[in-house]
Amino acid sequence: MGALDGYRVIDLTVARGWMCGRVLADLGAEVIKVEPPGGDPGRRAGLFADPAAPEPEGSLSWWHENRGKRSVVLDLDDPAGRDRLLGLVAGADAVVESFPTGWLEDCGLGLDALHARNPHLVITSISPFGRTGPYAHWSATDLTVAATTAELWLTGDTDRAPVRLSSPQLFLHAGVEAAVHTLVALWHAQHTGEGQHVDVSAQLAGMKCLMNAQAYHLLEGRELFRQGSWNNAGLSKFRIINPCLDGHAAVLVAAGAIGGPMMRLLVDWAEREGVADPRVIGRDWSTLNFLNEPLEFYEATSDTLTRLFARHTKAELYRAALDHLLLVAPVNTVADLRVDEQLAAREYFVPVDVGSDVGSDVGDRSPIHHPGPWAKLSVTPLDVQRRAPRIGEHTAEVLAEVAAAPARQPRAVAVDSDGRARPFEGLKVLDLAWVGVGPMTAGYLGSYGADVIKIESSKRPDVLRLTGPLKGGRPGINNSHFYGDFNAGKRCVGIDLTNPRGREVAWELIEWADVVVESFTPKALAGWGMDYAAIRQRKPAMVMVSTCMQGQTGPRRFYRGFGNLMGALAGFYEITGWPDRDPAMIYGAYTDFVSQRFTTSALIAALDHRRRTGEGQHIDLAQLEASLQFLGAEFLAYELDGRVASRNGNRDRDLVPNGVFPCRVSPERAAGYPDGGPGAEGWVAISCADDDQWAELVARAGLPDEPQWGTAAGRRADEDRIEALIGAWTATRTAAEVVTRLQPAVACAPVHGVPELHTDPQIAHRDYWVPQEHPVYGRVPYSGMQARLSRTQGEIRGPAPCLGQHTWEVLEEVLGYDPDVIAELLATDVVEITG
DSSP states (O other): OOOOTOOOEEEOOOGHHHHHHHHHHTOOOEEEEEEEETTTGGGGGGGGTTSSSSOGGGBBHHHTTTTTTTEOOOOSSSSSHHHHHHHHHHHHEEEEOOOOTOOOOOOTTTHHHHHOOOOTTTTEEEEOSSSTTTTTTTTOHHHHHHTTTTTTTSSOOOOOOOBBBSOOOOOHHHHHHHHHHHHHHHHHHHOOOOOOOEEEHHHHHGGGTTTGGGGHHHHTTTOOOOOOEEETTTTTTEEHHHHHHHTTEOOOOHHHHHHHHHOOOOOOOOHTTTOGGGGGTOOTTTTTTGGGGGGGHHHHHHHHHHHHTTSSSHHHHHHHHHHTTTEEEEEEHHHHHHHOOOHHEEEHHEEEEOSSSSOHHHHTTTTTEEEEOOOOEESSOOOOOOOOOOOOTTTHHHHHHHHHOOOOOOOOOOOOOOOOOTTTTTTTTOOOSSSHHHHHHHHHHHTTTEEEEEEOSSOOOOEEEESSSSSGGGGOTTTTHHHHHHHTOOOEEEOOOOHHHHHHHHHHHHHHEEEEEEOSSSHHHHTOOHHHHHHHHOOOOOOEEEEEHHHHHHSTTTTTHHHHHHHHHHTTTTGGOOTSOOOOOOSOHOOOOOOOOHHHHHHHHHHHHHHHHHEEEEEEEEEEHHHHGGGGGHHHHHHHHOOOOOOOOOOSSSSSSSSEEEEEEOOOOOOOEETTOOOOOOOEEOOOOOHHHHHHHHHHHTTTOGGGGHHHHHTTHHHHHHHHHHHHHHHTHHHHHHHHHTTTTTEEEOOHHHHHTTTTTHHTTOOOOEEEEEEEEEEEEEESSSSSSSSOOOOOOOOOTTTTHHHIIIIISOOOOOOHHHHHHHHTTTEEOOO
């Protein structure tokens, strides 16, 4: 039985929303995929089982993103088809759709019509920019949405156009984000009987991937810029991605307590092999401050590591990282990952019987191994071995079931005393996590009403507290908005967990909590006697999330790293950049923002299971395994015939043209860069979603109307010339002028830098930025919600806490400690208050 057993979801999505239903199906929901006659149009794009004979049943994206669903064919242009859909809706808990804004309303199937048939229904809409606002009716593709998030701006080489990942990602982010908020709304509906609308924006889901970039220009007075294979951290600059004997490997250069021992080992290794620059030999990396070093020192460090890496294979470098806790990772391909020993030990790739009717060659090789469970739930494991359905495979049986089933009756509605519904009001969450995935997961629950208490200490602060952006660039344990943006609205208790008395206090908070979220390496909590096995003995109903790089089991479970290294390990860097150059680094810890949505989905589903059964459970989520879900079609292509995905700039398998083109810099932007430094440039993304859009582009841009360019195949043969013509046209216009000329007939968008996100009218319409007054670094905008819920809107309920800010309050009010006891704990440094 899955965690969502008993829920029924009607999936009306086109390809840009498939992943939402996939996640819900994995968690145990019954997901009915409604297709038009002839099948979902998304079946005809992307990678195919047989590239020479692409056909709808052989779509690899379909296989991956629709696994575990049932297919029903309904013609929604026909009144009879619409009536049958309403029959499905009457017995459903949720409907998920991703049609163009207004399409369902034009069919008589808008929100009011669906809720009239089933008042407690959750209706989730996934769209490029949201269903309302100035961009709501824009034509959009993965590339053009990415352009408006600033993630595109921050990725690629400095001397070329910004570049996207070569595998479309934005609507995968939106789909899993939609799963999270659908589960929030279902939780509310189960408690109140009240349905609502969930409106998910792919633009905002993509913006979440910016990590800490969103406020540098506000707090430190500088805008970030793409750096290719390099990483800028203040005045320092280090090469992250380095060639090695059989590909590339990534290294995160760091000094101080975290990176000092690693750098000393790497430099000693390079010295032994005779490739260390004299300027880096003998330095004390544990006390070194990058801010005090000349540029030549950074160059010497990078050159040393580049020469060292060039002498070794990816496997040799990875083994050294595992043996010596180095912040090093191979830039993996899908071929590397398919034989990865950690994934094999955790039985990640699972055999799926795709059937014998998908082409003789493919059918003869069934089952085909697919990327498998993205989380391990101890009581309700994911259901990941059911294949994707054939077109209309389940139409007769599903319609028969609907005819025999009574409509669901709505429950009575109950709301909070202040009239505002908060789904997780009363839920108690103990946050033992640090950096990204764990804190963001706890933060989701907090934004919907949970009381989140975070434990830290100055002996082991969250490393984000030491990382920019910092107000005025000034270091300080309470001065980082990187930490702030991930921990808004929480309470923080300063407890030294290395002290036995501190662990006693922490145990009392565990007894208080309904949920524990932690992101230690597997041995840490076990060493303190605070792992899930120990917690379960004292509190069997606890739901606990453990999230780390590679999971709680397996030979690489102790691998130490951050999401920017996981981007290399998980294969994303290999597919980012230009085919004639080294891979480009994606800005930030990209995989954190993939895996945290899966983590939150699993957690809410486990809580829902506990609500119905009383059972707690443990969730083991390896960030590597969750992230690989975003490369599903690429893994299947490799599985079938050895195709290895790699980078291809901005070009697309199906869309021609699909590129980023130079444009004239607007006066407003030029004024911000009087010296013409990095950032004083303009770009616009243009993508033709079909042949009709190409015809519109020809007409509106005055391009040559050559007959052979009327099809994607014809344009593909002359792509260089077409891109040159478009670039010549855009170069004389600002991005705004190009967009005004082309939208909504042609998918296009300005390529935003981070400052533009704070003035973008669509983002403003969605009220995304939420100003909060922090007690140390003042009033700054926090990242808001990627979805709008019509009844239970999530909210940023306050600024991030200073370390130990709520220690006294929590010990006295939550745990009932006498003030004299608290004073004694403070005096003996068992607990602390720093802010």
